[in-house]
Amino acid sequence: MLAYTLVGGLLFGLYFGLVALGLNLVFGVMRLVNLAHGDFLMLGAFAAYWAYQLFGLTPVSALAAEVVIFSALGLALYYAVVPRLLASSDPEMLSFILFFGLSQALQALAVIAFGNNPRSIPATVFGRAPVRILGQAFPAAWMVSGVVSVALVLFVYLYLYHSRLGRATRAVMSSREEAMVSGIDVHRVSAAALGVGLMLAAMAGAFSPFMLGSIEPGMGTAVTTVSFTVTVIGTLGEPLGTVLGGLVYGMSLMLMESYLSSWANLLPYLLLIAIMLVRPAGLLARRARYA
Amino acid sequence: MMRQKGLAGCVAIAALALIGLGPAAWAADAPAVLKLGTLYAGSGAFAVPSTSEHEGLKFWVDQVNAAGGTYVKALGRKVRLRLIAYNDRSSTTTAAPLYNQLITQDKVDILVSDFGSVLTSVAVPIAQTHKMLLFDPTGTGAALFSPDNPYVVLCSLPTSAIWPYALADFLKKFEPVRRVALLYATNDFTGSQAATLRERLRGSRVELVYDQGVATNTSNYAVLLHNVEAARPDAVIEFGYANNDIAFLQGLQASGLKFKMVFAIFPGQLFSLLRKNVSEAGLAYTYTYPTPPLLAYNKVNYGPGLEAFLREYRQKRGEDANFLTVAGYNTGLVIGKTLATADKLDQLALRRAVEQFSGKLFTLDGLFKVDRSGAQVGELLPVGQFLPSGNGVKMQVVFPFALATGKPVYPAP
Structure with missing residues (x-):
């Protein structure tokens, strides 16, 4: 049972890392808390669902379309609201209110568009035979989800550390003002980050029917809570720390479900409290230097 | 003398008014419509069953109004109904003030709770405080009913404490089952x-080898299923709401695990929803409590039979009714019968009227019978099993043996 729990925890951890990665990237670049993050994941989940229903596409095949749609949505959303938000006296606080409103609006629109019925993509879409690891059988969808998560984390790493736009993104994450002074087009970088953030959320959503259960319009709120927990564990504003946060969360969740299942849903809150008490800046936080 | 005559005249007029003209005068002052207040969940965890149930109640109100109203014995005539409904979004904190609003602001004559025990739990104390009889369609939790509260009546399902009676008896009498796993929200x-179930299996030859509660919003059962498998049960009983059952059965399919017997509640109540999410293959050989429309009660002495109701609902609404639609409609029938029986319109008189026809009323949902606490004890849910049939599945009742339409297929292939 322990072997199953640990391998399952690893696969779920990778997935939760992907779920929260976009949220942390957006926060790192813009210092805005996207409370609608889970709702974009929900939209990505519905996009994958309809791609399967209408065209018979598996969630992996639907990813290409999601990249285009949600990147464009992120760019549009950035230029529509973020520059005004950043110009306000307290953008972080206002971002809470604005994105909370957006979250509620997306949920209401999704109810109108899709109804309340929970929907699923058959778990057998990636094959009927489970995958065996350490003598334990795991659903094939978990493996695919784990592999896609690793690939997307690698993509974000290459984007941030091996591309010109990524280097500019890190500069903005370090100091928006200094980046601006050094000639970086901060708006272009931030818009790209929001585009990538929403794209990652939507791609995580494509696998949510297998990892989080049936999809329905109200699922985003819980997803945002989990994403926030994972982000805080892995350090706010440190996108790759999110992977560590995801692994800690995934392992803890599986251990709780195995040995204390009645309490498993308390986990996000318990972990948040614990990290706040023990290491408030997150596991990967660098020590602050005061000149 | 004249004064005495005058007094006698006044008394006579008063007596006439009370005996003969009284009801007519009362009827003249009576409301033109009766207000029926309820809540429904337009979104959130209970949206699917709640909206179905609400549609059933609405259908009954529309039907009654189309026929000129429902007969109210206390008024001696038919009265039309006005349905006032608010959306509680599956939230008890939203529901509580809305129930209050229905009673104190809208001043409804009849109060009906939302779907299920969670959303009914906040209505029960509010109704009791305001001395308002609560017609509870499907809030079956045992804690909702107590003999000292006359202000609640469960209409369309038995109290959940007695749901597993037939299931427990089946497990005890079905020879191959000796080890049972119980997983519940x-x-x-x-x-x-x-x-x-725990209590009724205690002391029998059946051993509970796994007994675990999980949070109601659990959406991933993969690890739990492996824990269950480690206990090597002969039967797995999963008690949850529809979302739990979907997640459980999906997890089972994805895991590749096979159990000899699997039981879940909602395949028998929300068949089409479960079929869409789990597929026929995922439901094949699953055991459940079959309810209408999967189960038809032949003895009906009030309201339409199941077939007639299903046909008319399809015709007028353009979609198929599920069990929760039947439950909402049946609640309407119970309200109609109450109004047709009660001598007065005060809330305790309505409750007394319910007691008068309790045990004698047979509707499309079976026997309506409540105990002293208002809990429904008339219907006993049998145990059924889905079996493959053509491209889909069909339901067969397997227990009680007297009602059985077939033998259980055990172990599941």
Whole structure:
């Protein structure tokens, strides 16, 4: 049972890392808390669902379309609201209110568009035979989800550390003002980050029917809570720390479900409290230097 | 003398008014419509069953109004109904003030709670405080009913504490089952079923080898299923709401695990929803409590039979009714019968009227019978099993043996 729990925890951890990665990237670049993050994941989940229903596409095949749609949505959303938000006296606080409103609006629109019925993509879409690891059988969808998560984390790493736009993104994450002074087009970088953030959320959503259960319009709120927990564990504003946060969360969740299942849903809150008490800046936080 | 004559005249007029003209005068002052207040969940965890149930109640109100109203014995005539409904979004904190609003602001004549035990739990104390009879369609949690509260009547399902009676008896009498795993969501609805099953299996030859509660919003059962498998049960009983059952059965399919017997509640109540999410293959050989429309009660002495109702609902609404639609409609029938029986329109008179026809009323949902606490004890849910049939599945009742339409297929292939 322990072997199953640990391998399952690893696969779920990778997935939760992907779920929260976009949220942390957006926060790192813009210092805005996207409370609608889970709702974009929900939209990505519905996009994958309809791609399967209408065209018979598996969630992996639907990813290409999601990249285009949600990147464009992120760019549009950035230029529509973020520059005004950043110009306000307290953008972080206002971002809470604005994105909370957006979250509620997306949920209401999704109810109108899709109804309340929970929907699923058959778990057998990636094959009927489970995958065996350490003598334990795991659903094939978990493996695919784990592999896609690793690939997307690698993509974000290459984007941030091996591309010109990524280097500019890190500069903005370090100091928006200094980046601006050094000639970086901060708006272009931030818009790209929001585009990538929403794209990652939507791609995580494509696998949510297998990892989080049936999809329905109200699922985003819980997803945002989990994403926030994972982000805080892995350090706010440190996108790759999110992977560590995801692994800690995934392992803890599986251990709780195995040995204390009645309490498993308390986990996000318990972990948040614990990290706040023990290491408030997150596991990967660098020590602050005061000149 | 004249004065005495005058007094006698006044008394005579008063007596005439009370005996003969009284009801007519009362009827003249009576409201033109009766207000029926309820809540429904337009979104959130209970949206699917709640909206179905609400549609059933609405259908009954529309039907009654199309026929000129429902007969109200206390007024001696038919009265039309006005349905006032608010959206509680599956939230008890939203529901509580809305129930209050229905009673104190809208001043409804009849109060009906939302779907299920969770959303009914906040209505029960509010109704009791305001001395308002609560017609409860499907809030079956045992804790909702007590003999000292006359202000609640469960209409369309038995109290959840007695749901597993037939299931427990089946497990005890079905020879191949000796080791049972019990997995349940920790809410009043499924918690009380788990408690009943545990109690009724105690001391029998059947051993509970796994007994675990999970949060009601659990959406991933993969690890739990492996824990269950480690206990090597002959039967797995999963008690949850529809979302739990979907997640459980999906997880089972994805895991590749096979159990000899699997039981879940909602395949028998929300068949089409479960079929869409789990597929026919995922439901094949699953055991459940079959309810209308999967189960038809032949003895009906009030309202339409199941077939007639299903046909008319399809015709007028353009979609198929599920069990929760039947439950909402049946609640309307119970309200109609109450109004047709009660001599007065005060809330305790309505409750007394319910007692008068309790045990004698047979509707498309079976026998309506309540105990002293208002809990429904008339219907006993049998145990059924889905079997493959053509491209789909069909339901067969397997227990009680007297009602059985077939033998259980065990172990599941």
